[in-house]
Amino acid sequence: MKVLQLVAADRWTGAAAPALQLAEALRAAGVDCRFAYRPGRGLEQRLSGRDWCYPILAKERGLADLRRAVLRVRELGGGMDVVHCHLPHDHLLARLALRGRGRGRGGPGVLLVRSVRHPGHLTPHLYHRWLWRGTRGVALANSSMVAPAGRLGAFAGVPSMVLPAGLEAAFFGPLERAGSRARLRVPPDVFVAGTIGKIDPTRGHQDFIRALAVAPDVWGIIIGKGPAVAALQDLARQLGVAPRLVWAGYVEEGREHIFAAMDLFVFPAAGSDWGHRAIAEASACGLPTLAADLPGVADLVESGVTGELYATNDAAGLGHRLVAWAADRRRCRVAGRAAAERARQRWTPTALAAAALELYRSASSAQS
Numbered sequence: 001m002k003v004l005q006l007v008a009a010d011r012w013t014g015a016a017a018p019a020l021q022l023a024e025a026l027r028a029a030g031v032d033c034r035f036a037y038r039p040g041r042g043l044e045q046r047l048s049g050r051d052w053c054y055p056i057l058a059k060e061r062g063l064a065d066l067r068r069a070v071l072r073v074r075e076l077g078g079g080m081d082v083v084h085c086h087l088p089h090d091h092l093l094a095r096l097a098l099r100g101r102g103r104g105r106g107g108p109g110v111l112l113v114r115s116v117r118h119p120g121h122l123t124p125h126l127y128h129r130w131l132w133r134g135t136r137g138v139a140l141a142n143s144s145m146v147a148p149a150g151r152l153g154a155f156a157g158v159p160s161m162v163l164p165a166g167l168e169a170a171f172f173g174p175l176e177r178a179g180s181r182a183r184l185r186v187p188p189d190v191f192v193a194g195t196i197g198k199i200d201p202t203r204g205h206q207d208f209i210r211a212l213a214v215a216p217d218v219w220g221i222i223i224g225k226g227p228a229v230a231a232l233q234d235l236a237r238q239l240g241v242a243p244r245l246v247w248a249g250y251v252e253e254g255r256e257h258i259f260a261a262m263d264l265f266v267f268p269a270a271g272s273d274w275g276h277r278a279i280a281e282a283s284a285c286g287l288p289t290l291a292a293d294l295p296g297v298a299d300l301v302e303s304g305v306t307g308e309l310y311a312t313n314d315a316a317g318l319g320h321r322l323v324a325w326a327a328d329r330r331r332c333r334v335a336g337r338a339a340a341e342r343a344r345q346r347w348t349p350t351a352l353a354a355a356a357l358e359l360y361r362s363a364s365s366a367q368s
Contacts, residue, residue: 001360003033003082006073008057008090010038012046012252013198014272015086015117018141020047021166022084022356025349027052029357036076042252057093073097077110082360084113084139088121091131098134111363113137115163117273119295122148129154137363139163139356141275142296159362162299165277166352171284172344175260184221184246184261191326192219193290194262196255196278197271199226204268204292206235207315211266213239214319218326223258225250259285263332264325265307266318267291276300284343288335290321306339 005023009016016037026033037043039055047053056072058065074097077083083098085091091114098110112135116122122145132154140149140162149160181188193212197203205222209232212220222232222245229247236242248258259265265282267289279289279300289307291297292314301307308325310317325332 001031001082001357002080003031003084003360004077004080005033005035005084005086006077006090006094007035007037007086008093009087010043011041012043015115016043018117018165018273018275018277019086019115021168021349022163022352023052025166025353026356028349029353031353031357034076034080036073046252057090069093070096080110082111082113084115084356086115086117088128088131091135095131095134111136111360113139113360113363115139115141116145116149117141117275119145119148119274122152124152136366137359139359141273142299144295145274157366159359159366161355161359161362163355163359164351165275165280165347166349167280167284167343167347170254171256171259171281172340173256173285175256175285177260180257180261184248184258186219186221186246186261190219190244191217191264191329192221192262193264193266193322194221194223194258195266195268196223197269199224199228199232201228202269203271204313205232207268207313207318208266209236209239209241209245210315211319211322212236212241212245214316215322215326218322219244219246221246221248221258221262223248223251223255255281256285259287262287263329264322265289267297267301268318269312270294270296280343280347283339284347286336286340288325288332288339290318290325302338302342306335306342
């Protein structure tokens with residue numbers, strides 16, 4: 001089987017990370033899988049030297065650019081058994097490129113599969129109905145998307161499946177706690193909660209900081225960068241949290257070493273990718289998670305076993321939970337071990353490749 005993973009992205013965030021993880025997992029399983037993306041920024045540097053990665057896309061500024069992109073996708077994707085796209089724009093490119101080559105009902109051709117990683121992409125809008133036409137398989141980011149997908153007429157008879165995360169081996173340790181804390185200038189014996197994400201007003205960092213104010217014995221770590229850093233640092237100073245709050249900045253490689261400095265992970269809001277991969281990464285590192293009760297989070301956090309859910313936007317409630325978890329270090333360690341075991345069982349490249357291949361086979365069988 002030949003598979004092309006297509007993602008119109010140029011940075012290692014959002015859809016590009018799970019798309020590349022899927023490509024790597026399939027290749028490790030013996031599948032001839034290629035990866036097409038936009039050059040520039042961190043993604044190109046990360047993929048340097050990989051002859052199965054193709055920087056064939058570019059940001060289109062007009063119809064001529066769009067036509068060139070479509071032709072490049074047609075040239076590379078036309079020889080594949082499956083073209084798996086991950087964003088609405090690369091879905092458009094694939095839809096146009098495979099016109100006349102896509103697999104119809106009962107016919108030969110390229111199988112078009114799409115990942116959906118945000119609920120906003122599951123709409124009955126006329127454009128989306130056209131986009132989904134000819135799509136033969138759907139990979140969903142979490143189980144909360146199953147029902148909305150099932151209500152779309154365009155998905156009638158189209159196999160769909162929730163694909164698990166496929167974490168890199170680095171997240172499964174072993175990790176060195178003391179050195180990680182020393183590098184971050186965090187005292188060795190304090191209780192530390194951390195979070196990660198683009199630092200803007202939608203990602204819940206203000207709730208995390210307000211929760212730290214309710215829990216005066218808890219230190220905090222924030223991983224990420226974004227336009228709201230200055231405002232949040234002001235908030236931390238106003239609330240007296242600043243002396244025990246570490247700003248780790250944007251970390252693309254080596255996030256596991258930052259997780260190693262934490263006792264507990266906090267997930268206050270969703271980003272653009274509703275697979276909530278950060279929870280899986282933290283779990284693999286042995287951290288329990290306090291997560292806002294968002295769609296799909298229960299796929300990753302078993303409340304009372306690997307962490308706890310709290311009401312979205314409830315900073316005070318989060319703060320009281322931080323106090324309770326910090327006061328019971330044994331509970332935290334037990335939940336962390338359970339989280340790590342869950343990650344080892346469910347969120348591996350082997351499990352991801354098996355699920356994707358099952359989806360591709362189901363999609364192929366449905367059209368035969």
